[in-house]
Amino acid sequence: xxxxxxxxxxxxxxxxxxxxxxxxxxxxxxxxxxxxxxxxxxxxxxxxxxxxxxxxxxxxxxxxxxxxxxxxxxxxxxxxxxxxxxxxxxxxxxxxxxxxxxxxxxxxxxxxxxxxxxxxxxxxxxxxxxxxxxxxxxxxxxxxxxxxxxxxxxxxxxxxxxxxxxxxxxxxxxxxxxxxxxxxxxxxxxxxxxxxxxxxxxxxxxxxxxxxxxxxxxxxxxxxxxxxxxxxxxxxxxxxxxxxxxxxxxxxxxxxxxxxxxxxxxxxxxxxxxxxxxxxxxxxxxxxxxxxxxxxxxxxxxxxxxxxxxxxxxxxxxxxxxxxxxxxxxxxxxxx
Amino acid sequence: xxxxxxxxxxxxxxxxxxxxxxxxxxxxxxxxxxxxxxxxxxxxxxxxxxxxxxxxxxxxxxxxxxxxxxxxxxxxxxxxxxxxxxxxxxxxxxxxxxxxxxxxxxxxxxxxxxxxxxxxxxxxxxxxxxxxxxxxxxxxxxxxxxxxxxxxxxxxxxxxxxxxxxxxxxxxxxxxxxxxxxxxxxxxxxxxxxxxxxxxxxxxxxxxxxxxxxxxxxxxxxxxxxxxxxxxxxxxxxxxxxxxxxxxxxxxxxxxxxxxxxxxxxxxxxxxxxxxxxxxxxxxxxxxxxxxxxxxxxxxxxxxxxxxxxxxxxxxxxxxxxxxxxxxxxxxxxxxxxxxxxxxxxxxxxxxxxxxxxxxxxxxxxxxxxxxxxxxxxxxxxxxxxxxxxxxxxxxxxxxxxxxxxxxxxxxxxxxxxxxxxxxxxxxxxxxxxxxxxxxxxxxxxxxxxxxxxxxxxxxxxxxxxxxxxxxxxxxxxxxxxxxxxxxxxxxxxxxxxxxxxxxxxxxxxxxxxxxxxxxxxxxxxxxxxxxx
Numbered sequence: 048x049x050x051x052x053x054x055x056x057x058x059x060x061x062x063x064x065x066x067x068x069x070x071x072x073x074x075x076x077x078x079x080x081x082x083x084x085x086x087x088x089x090x091x092x093x094x095x096x097x098x099x100x101x102x103x104x105x106x107x108x109x110x111x112x113x114x115x116x117x118x119x120x121x122x123x124x125x126x127x128x129x130x131x132x133x134x135x136x137x138x139x140x141x142x143x144x145x146x147x148x149x150x151x152x153x154x155x156x157x158x159x160x161x162x163x164x165x166x167x168x169x170x171x172x173x174x175x176x177x178x179x180x181x182x183x184x185x186x187x188x189x190x191x192x193x194x195x196x197x198x199x200x201x202x203x204x205x206x207x208x209x210x211x212x213x214x215x216x217x218x219x220x221x222x223x224x225x226x227x228x229x230x231x232x233x234x235x236x237x238x239x240x241x242x243x244x245x246x247x248x249x250x251x252x253x254x255x256x257x258x259x260x261x262x263x264x265x266x267x268x269x270x271x272x273x274x275x276x277x278x279x280x281x282x283x284x285x286x287x288x289x290x291x292x293x294x295x296x297x298x299x300x301x302x303x304x305x306x307x308x309x310x311x312x313x314x315x316x317x318x319x320x321x322x323x324x325x326x327x328x329x330x331x332x333x334x335x336x337x338x339x340x341x342x343x344x345x346x347x348x349x350x351x352x353x354x355x356x357x358x359x360x361x362x363x364x365x366x367x368x369x370x371x372x373x374x375x376x377x378x379x380x381x382x383x
Numbered sequence: 384x385x386x387x388x389x390x391x392x393x394x395x396x397x398x399x400x401x402x403x404x405x406x407x408x409x410x411x412x413x414x415x416x417x418x419x420x421x422x423x424x425x426x427x428x429x430x431x432x433x434x435x436x437x438x439x440x441x442x443x444x445x446x447x448x449x450x451x452x453x454x455x456x457x458x459x460x461x462x463x464x465x466x467x468x469x470x471x472x473x474x475x476x477x478x479x480x481x482x483x484x485x486x487x488x489x490x491x492x493x494x495x496x497x498x499x500x501x502x503x504x505x506x507x508x509x510x511x512x513x514x515x516x517x518x519x520x521x522x523x524x525x526x527x528x529x530x531x532x533x534x535x536x537x538x539x540x541x542x543x544x545x546x547x548x549x550x551x552x553x554x555x556x557x558x559x560x561x562x563x564x565x566x567x568x569x570x571x572x573x574x575x576x577x578x579x580x581x582x583x584x585x586x587x588x589x590x591x592x593x594x595x596x597x598x599x600x601x602x603x604x605x606x607x608x609x610x611x612x613x614x615x616x617x618x619x620x621x622x623x624x625x626x627x628x629x630x631x632x633x634x635x636x637x638x639x640x641x642x643x644x645x646x647x648x649x650x651x652x653x654x655x656x657x658x659x660x661x662x663x664x665x666x667x668x669x670x671x672x673x674x675x676x677x678x679x680x681x682x683x684x685x686x687x688x689x690x691x692x693x694x695x696x697x698x699x700x701x702x703x704x705x706x707x708x709x710x711x712x713x714x715x716x717x718x719x720x721x722x723x724x725x726x727x728x729x730x731x732x733x734x735x736x737x738x739x740x741x742x743x744x745x746x747x748x749x750x751x752x753x754x755x756x757x758x759x760x761x762x763x764x765x766x767x768x769x770x771x772x773x774x775x776x777x778x779x780x781x782x783x784x785x786x787x788x789x790x791x792x793x794x795x796x797x798x799x800x801x802x803x804x805x806x807x808x809x810x811x812x813x814x815x816x817x818x819x820x821x822x823x824x825x826x827x828x829x830x831x832x833x834x835x836x837x838x839x840x841x842x843x844x845x846x847x848x849x850x851x852x853x854x855x856x857x858x859x860x861x862x863x864x865x866x867x868x869x870x871x872x873x874x875x876x877x878x879x880x881x882x883x884x885x886x887x888x889x890x891x892x893x894x895x896x897x898x899x900x901x902x903x904x905x906x907x908x909x910x911x912x913x914x915x916x
Contacts (some may be wrong), residue, residue: 093720106722109659133753197828208616238831
């Protein structure tokens with residue numbers, strides 16, 4: 048009930064975690080109300096009771112150890128409760144389940160692009176299934192942006208040159224707003240997208256390559272609609288993202304030095320490196336070759352030179368577009 | 384004493400002409416010059432605020448284009464932060480009041496003090512020159528790589544702030560030396576007015592933190608002019624590194640803004656209650672506690688920036704410590720009222736306004752320090768509301784308490800209390816009408832720095848705009864009754880509020896050298912037993 052009073056000040060809760068978030072928020076609000084009302088009530092009461100009177104006497108109190116200890120200890124306990132709860136919930140909010148569906152997000156002035164494993168790419172709209180965790184791997188092509196889905200209570204900056212992730216599991220079907228929450232220039236407030244959370248049936252047809260018409264989707268919640276004319280697919284049934292990556296590895300010349308079968312060439316093989324530790328020439332160790340490591344090794348190969356190799360690879364900084372980079376990484380992942 | 388004042392001679396009239404002001408080394412005159420210049424900047428920053436609220440009255444274009452809007456909030460932010468809220472209380476009241484509170488004739492280095500004023504004005508001039516060169520659109524945070532790639536004249540803006548930084552550094556150095564070396568006989572550390580403690584803590588923070596922002600902005604400036612790759616990933620730089628550097632200063636800067644205002648409130652509560660402050664040492668130590676923690680919490684501005692989860696954990700944990708000394712201060716101020724004889728003059732009313740809004744600002748700070756809550760609320764209007772409650776509600780209400788309290792000392796005149804109350808009501812009420820709805824807009828998900836917004840956010844934006852106009856009206860009335868007081872006001876007595884601190888134990892306005900006879904201190908700053916005889 049204490050949560051319901053605040054419902055009007057919150058967007059729709061589109062996931063279980065969003066509902067947990069609302070409970071935490073309500074806790075913060077009510078604790079604050081208690082403190083605030085306490086402080087103001089004391090101030091008002093003292094103002095009435097100790098208003099200056101002719102001949103009034105001052106009681107020159109200048110401290111009270113007991114009270115002072117109390118008002119130090121109680122807030123201390125409370126703020127660390129808030130910290131603990133906030134951290135526990137935060138961990139859930141940022142730890143994507145291993146089986147999460149991965150969608151790559153490329154932010155640029157002033158639109159959002161969403162890239163699926165099958166190579167399809169959408170602008171300013173993204174389709175996700177309900178009741179399945181979805182992980183977004185986010186980057187930016189130019190300046191900072193921030194991927195913000197209020198209904199899911201998640202937000203993460205899109206930083207050029209690196210990847211960050213956000214995940215949620217939508218429980219509410221329908222349309223959810225995406226805002227850019229980091230100032231990015233002229234059309235910052237117009238950099239909008241929609242997440243369409245669709246039924247499992249819609250989703251299974253979507254991943255088979257059928258298109259979804261968001262208009263009908265928003266209007267009729269549970270009726271499946273497919274239309275090839277609607278939406279704005281950039282690539283429809285193109286080779287999968289990993290296939291595209293394989294092609295790029297060849298056209299960009301990667302395969303000259305990097306095998307895909309574990310055999311030794313001038314550079315380390317791409318097989319089985321994703322998510323595994325890497326020993327470096329300087330004696331350090333990369334705990335896991337993740338998206339950020341792979342990207343850095345493509346753009347700035349000498350930054351983390353693999354043990355046993357010489358720094359002969361040229362930089363590919365500026366030579367690989369963001370969608371291409373996603374494809375290359377997807378290809379390397381597919382070699383596991 | 385070599386110089387004896389003639390009857391009626393004071394720091395305002397003993398020398399005349401603009402030149403006598405521009406070459407003065409008198410801390411009081413320098414304080415007044417800062418006050419006048421900063422209030423002028425405040426006026427311009429306020430105009431920008433009114434334009435922002437007018438634009439946001441309706442979704443879509445109301446009075447300006449998106450680019451004009453982005454520039455307007457950039458100037459609102461940079462003017463208010465770097466030219467108003469940071470220097471306001473230390474440079475104006477710190478200069479005018481603090482040396483007198485010590486029983487000193489001036490600050491330790493009077494010429495350096497004047498040089499600081501010139502640096503401040505030169506920096507402000509360079510920064511504001513961008514208004515006519517090519518208006519800046521980066522926001523006051525100058526986040527890279529946007530600030531590196533924008534074609535607007537960000538380079539000059541950064542240079543201006545860089546120069547102003549030195550003014551703050553030198554003023555801090557001056558204040559620290561003054562507080563250490565120029566206290567009157569008998570003025571032990573335990574007898575220092577809490578405003579002096581606050582000025583002292585602020586000076587330390589400012590001295591240590593300002594070089595970092597100066598160098599950071601200088602690096603952006605270098606990157607813009609020479610193309611070295613420090614922050615722009617296109618050049619091999621790291622844009623998040625900028626945020627670390629920026630907040631390493633700008634978080635402590637929040638306390639540079641808040642601590643002096645807290646110091647003023649600590650003066651108001653005892654004077655107008657006619658009794659000792661409740662918990663002198665806890666308040667003084669809390670001031671240093673806040674100043675210390677201020678340096679190790681910067682990462683809480685970056686919970687969604689992509690910094691490591693370990694960093695997020697630690698910064699959230701440490702930030703919680705800020706709440707504790709802040710709470711101690713608020714509780715102690717309220718407890719000071721207990722057993723007093725309360726006089727509801729403007730100084731106390733603005734101190735009440737401070738406690739009201741600052742408590743809300745502090746409590747909502749806990750929301751943003753808690754990791755999970757911050758993820759949704761950061762970069763929304765919730766943050767905008769929060770920092771206006773802290774920085775405007777805090778610093779500006781504190782400043783207005785100080786302005787009304789020390790006005791008779793500075794000008795030698797009394798203002799109309801009834802008009803002051805009307806203005807108080809409009810400013811304090813209008814403030815809450817403006818910014819409280821923004822908490823709700825933020826939790827509903829409206830991001831900050833939005834030129835346009837969804838129709839569902841309209842009602843609260845309208846209310847917010849009405850509040851802003853109420854604040855504006857309140858300040859117009861204030862300007863009128865204060866100007867009226869200066870030219871036509873009643874002559875102020877030397878000590879109209881019956882205060883026990885040293886600045887009131889001399890004439891209003893003070894003589895050029897503050898005290899006719901060097902004061903000797905025999906009691907604490909809030910000992911009113913003398914007045915009760």
